[in-house]
Amino acid sequence: MPKDHGIGARSKRREDTRFLTGKGVYTDDMAMQGQVYAVMVRSTVAHGKIVSIDTSAAEAMPGVLAVFTGEDFAEVGGNPAGWLIHSRNGEPMREPKRPVLAHGKVRHVGDAYAAVIAETYAQAKDGAEALAAGTVIEELPAVIDMAAAVANADNRVHDEIPDNLCFDWGWIEDNREAVDQAMKSAEHVTTLELVNNRLVPNAMEPRASIGEYNPGTGDYKLTTTSQNPHMTRLLVCAFVLGIPENKLTVVAPDVGGGFGSKIYHYGEEALVLAAAKKLGRPVRWTAERSESFLSDAHGRDHVTKIEIGCTKEGEMLALRATTMANVGAYLSNFATVTPTYLHGTVMAGPYKTPHVYVNLKTVFTNTAPVDAYRGAGRPEATYSIERAIDKMARELGLDPVEVRRKNLLTPDMFPYTTPVGLVYDTGNYQATLEKSLDLADYAGFEARVAQSAANGKLRGIGLSTWVEACGLAPSHLVGQLGSRVGLYDAATVRVNATGTLSVMTGAHSHGQGHETVFAQIVADKLGISEDQVEIVHGDTSKIPFGMGSYGSRSLAVAGNAMNNAVDKIIAKGKKIAAHMLEAAEGDITFENGSFSVAGTDKAKSFGEIAFSAYVPHNYPLEELEPGLEETAFYDPNNFTYPAGAYLCEVEVDPDTGVVEIMNFTCADDFGNVMNPMVVEGQVHGGVVQGIGQAMIEQTTYDQSGQLLSGSYMEYAMPRADDVPMITVDHSCATPCTHNPLGVKGCGEAGAIGSPPAVVNAVIDALQRGGYTHVTHVDMPVTPSRVWAAMNG
Amino acid sequence: MYNFEFAKPSTIAEAVEALGQEEAQALGGGQTLLPTMKQRLAAPATLVSLNGISEMIGVCVNDAGEVCIGGATPHATVAREAAAHYPALAALAGRIGDPAVRNRGTIGGSLANNDPSACYPAAVLGSGATIRTNTRDIAADDYFQGMFDTALHDGEIITEVRFPVPDKANYQKFVQPASRFALVGVFVAKYAGGVRVAVTGASSNGVFRWSEAEAALSSDFSKAAVDGLSTPSGDMISDLHGSGDYRAHLVKVMTGRAVAAAG
Numbered sequence A: 001m002p003k004d005h006g007i008g009a010r011s012k013r014r015e016d017t018r019f020l021t022g023k024g025v026y027t028d029d030m031a032m033q034g035q036v037y038a039v040m041v042r043s044t045v046a047h048g049k050i051v052s053i054d055t056s057a058a059e060a061m062p063g064v065l066a067v068f069t070g071e072d073f074a075e076v077g078g079n080p081a082g083w084l085i086h087s088r089n090g091e092p093m094r095e096p097k098r099p100v101l102a103h104g105k106v107r108h109v110g111d112a113y114a115a116v117i118a119e120t121y122a123q124a125k126d127g128a129e130a131l132a133a134g135t136v137i138e139e140l141p142a143v144i145d146m147a148a149a150v151a152n153a154d155n156r157v158h159d160e161i162p163d164n165l166c167f168d169w170g171w172i173e174d175n176r177e178a179v180d181q182a183m184k185s186a187e188h189v190t191t192l193e194l195v196n197n198r199l200v201p202n203a204m205e206p207r208a209s210i211g212e213y214n215p216g217t218g219d220y221k222l223t224t225t226s227q228n229p230h231m232t233r234l235l236v237c238a239f240v241l242g243i244p245e246n247k248l249t250v251v252a253p254d255v256g257g258g259f260g261s262k263i264y265h266y267g268e269e270a271l272v273l274a275a276a277k278k279l280g281r282p283v284r285w286t287a288e289r290s291e292s293f294l295s296d297a298h299g300r301d302h303v304t305k306i307e308i309g310c311t312k313e314g315e316m317l318a319l320r321a322t323t324m325a326n327v328g329a330y331l332s333n334f335a336t337v338t339p340t341y342l343h344g345t346v347m348a349g350p351y352k353t354p355h356v357y358v359n360l361k362t363v364f365t366n367t368a369p370v371d372a373y374r375g376a377g378r379p380e381a382t383y384s385i386e387r388a389i390d391k392m393a394r395e396l397g398l399d400p401v402e403v404r405r406k407n408l409l410t411p412d413m414f415p416y417t418t419p420v421g422l423v424y425d426t427g428n429y430q431a432t433l434e435k436s437l438d439l440a441d442y443a444g445f446e447a448r449v450a451q452s453a454a455n456g457k458l459r460g461i462g463l464s465t466w467v468e469a470c471g472l473a474p475s476h477l478v479g480q481l482g483s484r485v486g487l488y489d490a491a492t493v494r495v496n497a498t499g500t501l502s503v504m505t506g507a508h509s510h511g512q513g514h515e516t517v518f519a520q521i522v523a524d525k526l527g528i529s530e531d532q533v534e535i536v537h538g539d540t541s542k543i544p545f546g547m548g549s550y551g552s553r554s555l556a557v558a559g560n561a562m563n564n565a566v567d568k569i570i571a572k573g574k575k576i577a578a579h580m581l582e583a584a585e586g587d588i589t590f591e592n593g594s595f596s597v598a599g600t601d602k603a604k605s606f607g608e609i610a611f612s613a614y615v616p617h618n619y620p621l622e623e624l625e626p627g628l629e630e631t632a633f634y635d636p637n638n639f640t641y642p643a644g645a646y647l648c649e650v651e652v653d654p655d656t657g658v659v660e661i662m663n664f665t666c667a668d669d670f671g672n673v674m675n676p677m678v679v680e681g682q683v684h685g686g687v688v689q690g691i692g693q694a695m696i697e698q699t700t701y702d703q704s705g706q707l708l709s710g711s712y713m714e715y716a717m718p719r720a721d722d723v724p725m726i727t728v729d730h731s732c733a734t735p736c737t738h739n740p741l742g743v744k745g746c747g748e749a750g751a752i753g754s755p756p757a758v759v760n761a762v763i764d765a766l767q768r769g770g771y772t773h774v775t776h777v778d779m780p781v782t783p784s785r786v787w788a789a790m791n792g
Numbered sequence B: 001m002y003n004f005e006f007a008k009p010s011t012i013a014e015a016v017e018a019l020g021q022e023e024a025q026a027l028g029g030g031q032t033l034l035p036t037m038k039q040r041l042a043a044p045a046t047l048v049s050l051n052g053i054s055e056m057i058g059v060c061v062n063d064a065g066e067v068c069i070g071g072a073t074p075h076a077t078v079a080r081e082a083a084a085h086y087p088a089l090a091a092l093a094g095r096i097g098d099p100a101v102r103n104r105g106t107i108g109g110s111l112a113n114n115d116p117s118a119c120y121p122a123a124v125l126g127s128g129a130t131i132r133t134n135t136r137d138i139a140a141d142d143y144f145q146g147m148f149d150t151a152l153h154d155g156e157i158i159t160e161v162r163f164p165v166p167d168k169a170n171y172q173k174f175v176q177p178a179s180r181f182a183l184v185g186v187f188v189a190k191y192a193g194g195v196r197v198a199v200t201g202a203s204s205n206g207v208f209r210w211s212e213a214e215a216a217l218s219s220d221f222s223k224a225a226v227d228g229l230s231t232p233s234g235d236m237i238s239d240l241h242g243s244g245d246y247r248a249h250l251v252k253v254m255t256g257r258a259v260a261a262a263g
């Protein structure tokens, strides 16, 4: 019998009631007394020198209250990158200042160089237009193409960075020679050059921020669309505006999706705070959709050459990736860790390959900043590896499934130290592979090929076996690698006098279902009903601390913090029970919501203990404190390593190049599953995003740096009729060995594992259909590209 | 959006008068005009809504057997009410945009705008329809003058469009994945006097007639007749969704499919 509540139950997402009935409260829904509106003035050129800004016309416009330019923030700090990366030669990365508003130069289309605050939104728009008219920007040649960026020392995004290079990183540098040697002596080397296409995150809710300032107390409040409110507070306080941390509250209320783009602190947040202080009134800003396209941190954008040295039998001996990663015009907060430690470290994949080396050049261009986007680095790595293996199998005349069977790590090899610095604690990659083949009826594939052929279609199947590293992250490890913060998380469990609970978590839910799943965990452990547990998130004034939600870390890190805080509650409850039952603490056991004296029928319910904690008329205060509230900080020992096997089956229309996905099968290992329905939803969403990247999402800048795909008229997002039913299975579970819940995280998996499965399937269809010259098509595999490849 | 005045006349005459004012502009369904205004790329002083003019809304068949569609008739109404008279036209209307677009957007607005990727221009040119305005009748062949350009004068209102009904017809739309406008759309109509083939989405000169295909199909209305043609030449659009060569190729494929589907 499946459970009907608690851990492992398919509890319905309680937050959906408000989301689906329009009762969610998002930043832009909040009306503040006396509020005024900010409109950002954004560059329309990709690269330009700000010659002059005449603010007088804007200031004279009706309703305009204040105008800010880069000059106003010249003295305050910049928005920093979270990780310090060192180049192969030991030099620290180049880290240009990222100001609140562009100063001196604008560096991408959409770069905000001024802001106008007015009584109404329309007045602020008019003011912004007047300000733009009063601005002289001398356009400079744009740096768009990465190869050109590093080749042309005269054309610089940042004047102080001659070759537009942020860093040139080797991972692991000590492996380089061994990889070179292994490549030289290998019987076969497969080489593939590919592009991991840039993506615009497109959260349903655009970014929005409201700044408030109380001149009486000196307190600031920022209500903002953040996945990461504590981090935002830290960045605003310690780096950008210098506000004491105790004087700023950051609230991230309901947030309509982030996918990474709302992890980071953005200039608009500092702007509304500074403006609120100056005007003494709440200042609000909400991005228009076009602004989101231009100014949200984008994702991916790698150009990679990947090589695999192997035997003729397909045993992989060495793997080398040479990548250029675009960071755009400025370093966003995770821009330096995403292509390095979230990418290079997983380049061994789930395979035994003994020698792996990654070289990565990170390049500034006059485009929107690029940062972590669902999967962050791991989709790029997985795509490179899985595409290259497929090509290798084909070149050797081997079955792609067999090649994977041959190279996958086997269960007896765990814990396994990879050549790129990770220790996979556990896994069973054979199990998920076989499961996926079974679920997808791989054995019946040839018959389906024939069926498709009878309808004039080319059918193909594509596999991706992947592992990722998430649950970010062990502080001791990330500290060595250059992280400027720790990556623990925290939870406070507050038991109220009547036995209900408020649980404060540092994770932030922006669609994931935390309010449901965390309540399941707490309720299960305490033997109480889920509706007694309230999950509180997204408010720095209520929550001890937290590092936010990204990197599939909420359950794996914050969830385990909660687990440990509940354990402390139980321990304290035992103390209280011992006192109430006049027994020794060591004799108290806790089970099914009841504290009892072992071997007797003397017991107190959880509710009685809670009540007693707050009505401590006869407590021995020396030994027993009143109250029942505990906080735990949890710092993981290791990353977690979800893994899986994805199979995609497509039909290609040879007349038009149209690709249709016929079915998609996922066999995942997420360790213990807290709520299967929520996990399925996460995988569905991730796979759809991966299909979007693989098939239709295309971010195109022209050579002058204009974003050609800057609206939904040009930027395609997957819709329901673009995706098939997705078969999801997570029965092949190997629980994580180093966290109490045994969980691995599932938020990014779908987006990590799916793109190569799609592209492998397309290539397979073309190869089977006789287009044997087509060995690769870059994403997105649009009809036009597929047709061009077939006829190329 | 900038401020503007709003007028909602109930007769064509009133609308013509209202449009005579300085910087007045007709408003159909607003599906093209309003987004443009929101982006502050258009700033009419007065919007003259045509949606209250009942004589401009609806579908009927006239004595000559033509299907007549009022200039302010929404796509959804055409999809529903023209289905019995001109199924290919109704099907085309039923696949424009999404339900919101179809319930607001109008045939007059679409034709006045003449987006190079819009669907209606293919039906109008492919049917040799007549565009009736408040002052004159314009033959389809004279009406379309290139991307976003038409024979309409300032302030002229499309009051009705008259479609002669063909023996057979079909519209094949290959969608652009983001906008879901036509990357290439081909309307094929077989009349007693010959076959018309109109292509939208493909050419940077807007909708055009593919005369080679018309000639071939007029003597042999079959997919094989299309297969024998080389792809149309001309100034094909090349953008991130498809190269010019690809579009030219699609014109041929979609023409073949339209002929096959027309039966």
Ligand SMILES: Cc1cc2nc3c(=O)[nH]c(=O)nc-3n(C[C@H](O)[C@H](O)[C@H](O)COP(=O)(O)OP(=O)(O)OC[C@H]3O[C@@H](n4cnc5c(N)ncnc54)[C@H](O)[C@@H]3O)c2cc1C
Pocket (backbone or CB within 6 Å): B025, B026, B027, B028, B029, B030, B031, B032, B033, B034, B050, B071, B072, B095, B096, B097, B098, B101, B104, B105, B106, B107, B108, B109, B110, B112, B113, B115, B117, B118, B119, B120, B156, B157, B158, B159, B179, B180, B181, B182
């Ligand atoms: C999301 C989306 C998807 C779409 N998909 C498609 C598609 O797949 N295929 C397609 O063909 N179209 C598509 N469209 C466009 C749609 O058909 C519009 O309705 C049409 O282009 C304009 O019609 P309208 O009535 O909304 O005109 P409006 O936006 O009101 O006006 C457009 C222009 O026409 C003028 N005008 C309006 N009515 C008249 C008239 N009777 N006489 C003279 N001038 C007039 C206006 O002054 C204005 O210049 C789509 C639009 C959207 C927003």
